[in-house]
Amino acid sequence: MLTAIACAWILLVIGDFLSTFVYHIPEHVFGSLHLRTHHSYKKNFRHYAILTLHSQVLLDGILGALPYGIVAFFLWSYSPVGVISGLIFGQFHVWWRHTSILGWQTPPIVNLACQVLFITTPERHWLHHHKTSQGFGDIFTFFELPASAWLRFLRLLKVQRRWEGEKVKGVFFR
Ligand SMILES: [Zn+2]
Ligand SMILES: [Zn+2]
Numbered sequence: 001m002l003t004a005i006a007c008a009w010i011l012l013v014i015g016d017f018l019s020t021f022v023y024h025i026p027e028h029v030f031g032s033l034h035l036r037t038h039h040s041y042k043k044n045f046r047h048y049a050i051l052t053l054h055s056q057v058l059l060d061g062i063l064g065a066l067p068y069g070i071v072a073f074f075l076w077s078y079s080p081v082g083v084i085s086g087l088i089f090g091q092f093h094v095w096w097r098h099t100s101i102l103g104w105q106t107p108p109i110v111n112l113a114c115q116v117l118f119i120t121t122p123e124r125h126w127l128h129h130h131k132t133s134q135g136f137g138d139i140f141t142f143f144e145l146p147a148s149a150w151l152r153f154l155r156l157l158k159v160q161r162r163w164e165g166e167k168v169k170g171v172f173f174r
Contacts (some may be wrong), residue, residue: 007075007082011068012090016139018067021150027063028132029154034060039129048129049098064138093120093139100126118142 027034037060038048047057068090072083100122106114114121118141128135133151137143 004079004082007079008086011071011086014071015068019064023063025151045101049095097122097125
């Protein structure tokens with residue numbers, strides 16, 4: 001039982017960590033797929049939480065979920081029950097964190113529990129949909145601080161790369 005709980009927790013923490021730092025934030029800085037699909041305005045609950053059969057929406061969903069699948073693969077031999085429970089919780093959280101668009105408001109007691117457990121509420125995730133430099137950590141709020149540092153670092157890297165690109169162009173096309 002304890003192994004199952006530990007496996008589920010590790011799956012969610014490492015999955016969210018990899019998804020946030022390896023896909024979500026770099027995609028916000030260097031890509032456009034996630035911004036075009038997940039942050040596009042006036043989409044419905046199905047689009048954000050269940051995915052539509054649009055290939056780009058599906059691709060963004062698959063890339064975001066891939067880290068959980070990889071961690072699940074490695075944890076499977078320790079506790080299949082823990083892995084399955086973690087994946088079910090993760091999927092449930094995807095649906096729940098997008099319920100703001102359906103008018104859901106988190107009750108104060110659930111809000112308090114989420115604060116204690118560092119779990120992202122729908123309100124917090126909705127903030128990320130509107131302010132793309134805030135509210136990182138799809139499931140856990142403790143990724144917020146390192147996420148903003150990583151975001152700033154990658155943005156600097158992008159500026160520096162662009163600047164160096166301009167310099168190279170300047171040398172060749174002078
Ligand atoms: Zn979202
Ligand atoms: Zn995002």
